[in-house]
């Protein structure tokens with residue numbers, strides 16, 4: 281189940297399941313509570329005393345309701361449990377209120393529900409487990425007042441992190457984290473949110489579990505099935521949305537009736553018999569003398585990923601330099617844009633990569649223009665993006681066979697308005713009013729679609745999606761969680777976090793290899809969003825399979841091992 285659902289989409293799915301009568305809100309809450317109890321037992325197995333003690337921090341909404349269900353589940357296992365409630369029991373929504381009442385009906389044996397304040401929390405004897413059931417997907421704004429102090433205390437503001445984090449399980453999301461964006465409303469640094477060892481979310485992961493501060497705050501992430509998979513599939517179809525509008529890749533491998541929408545990676549990567557040119561011919565443009573290394577690295581990656589042939593397009597003075605480096609690569613002299621146009625017009629080149637080490641002079645600007653005028657598959661990275669940022673007529677030539685692979689700095693240069701809104705801590709600046717008006721005018725479905733994406737804050741995923749819609753090309757925005765968006769609105773988050781964290785990938789030249797992998801896949805005929813998705817995945821696979829000590833040069837050499845795993849019968 282690797283569909284990513286925003287908070288609004290999650291509510292939609294829940295409401296749809298309840299509307300058909302197949303489940304009630306109370307049942308879902310009970311399943312959520314049971315799932316958290318099971319995850320706690322699995323996570324802390326063997327570490328707890330015979331009669332463990334838990335403190336449950338319950339919030340004013342249904343996340344708090346889950347907290348009461350968890351309290352009961354732990355109590356039934358013989359735990360000693362205390363619940364501290366933020367707000368009034370009488371103000372809880374109905375399902376949460378019912379859970380509260382069932383807990384309170386246990387009477388003195390369970391102990392009174394105390395109001396949650398910094399003082400009551402500090403007065404509690406230390407617990408073995410703390411359950412953060414304060415806020416889930418309903419956090420709508422920055423925390424304030426006493427609750428902000430409570431969360432700051434839990435987050436370690438007064439040197440208490442060592443006490444809480446190793447014992448903290450967050451229900452759905454760590455409180456203070458916005459489930460849609462991975463940002464912490466009111467605190468760009470992300471310190472004003474609970475830090476957990478374990479986070480248990482329901483049905484589907486949310487974008488905020490992967491983006492921004494999410495992976496840092498969540499600890500380990502468990503996605504619990506609460507029986508909504510069919511309602512989710514039905515709801516997506518009813519809305520006329522592309523199945524799995526936003527996915528996280530690689531898939532998490534949990535039940536999903538729509539699993540078939542995932543690309544068949546082996547099918548896409550395998551090579552059938554045939555002539556080398558039937559597997560595509562990539563051209564990678566290099567920079568001037570002494571600047572060809574980045575492009576050569578990209579070219580090697582394109583070759584490893586299975587492009588039938590790869591040619592380096594070099595300025596005449598740099599041909600010799602590249603010739604002495606790689607035997608399997610062909611060389612072509614590209615003095616200027618006219619020469620590039622001529623090379624592309626021959627019909628053999630099936631994808632072009634420009635950017636790594638290219639340079640940012642007039643010649644290079646003209647090359648970008650010629651590449652875009654060609655109309656074929658073009659990967660634009662690094663200097664090519666910088667050139668487009670400085671020259672609006674170049675960016676205006678982008679089309680749907682283009683793939684842009686900016687890092688955050690390059691993204692900021694090319695899309696300053698979108699990046700500006702992404703940076704702004706004021707949640708009201710999340711939306712692009714012009715795009716809103718556009719959607720309002722188009723159709724009810726477009727309006728609903730827009731509403732389903734709305735959270736309090738903008739995410740890097742939103743930014744990539746907006747940029748792709750704006751420029752008409754696929755955008756891969758690099759980061760630990762890479763966001764890939766097609767102009768159609770379909771998007772993917774590639775997770776290089778949690779069990780796929782690849783810190784050694786932060787090394788010079790790794791981006792050039794990614795560009796080469798993607799270009800090789802474009803050359804093999806894959807559509808830009810698919811090429812981007814597979815390239816991001818294989819890039820991280822290669823880093824993980826090498827491990828510590830990785831340099832960019834090692835990445836193409838790891839590709840055969842990675843391919844062998846995907847292609848194993």
Ligand SMILES: NC(=O)C1=CN([C@@H]2O[C@H](COP(=O)(O)OP(=O)(O)OC[C@H]3O[C@@H](n4cnc5c(N)ncnc54)[C@H](OP(=O)(O)O)[C@@H]3O)[C@@H](O)[C@H]2O)[C@@H](O)CC1
Nearest residue numbers: 294309340341342343415416417418419420421422423452
């Ligand atoms: N959907 C599902 O499928 C399922 C959902 N389930 C569970 O329900 C959870 C969602 O519940 P939810 O919608 O009640 O939201 P929740 O996170 O409890 O917060 C809302 C409360 O917080 C308040 N509030 C918000 N921000 C605030 C702030 N800054 N400072 C102060 N107050 C603030 C807000 O007040 P208001 O904005 O209305 O003034 C409201 O009272 C979900 O995460 C999961 O755990 C599961 O049981 C099973 C299936």
Ligand SMILES: [K+]
Nearest residue numbers: 412415451453
């Ligand atoms: K929570």
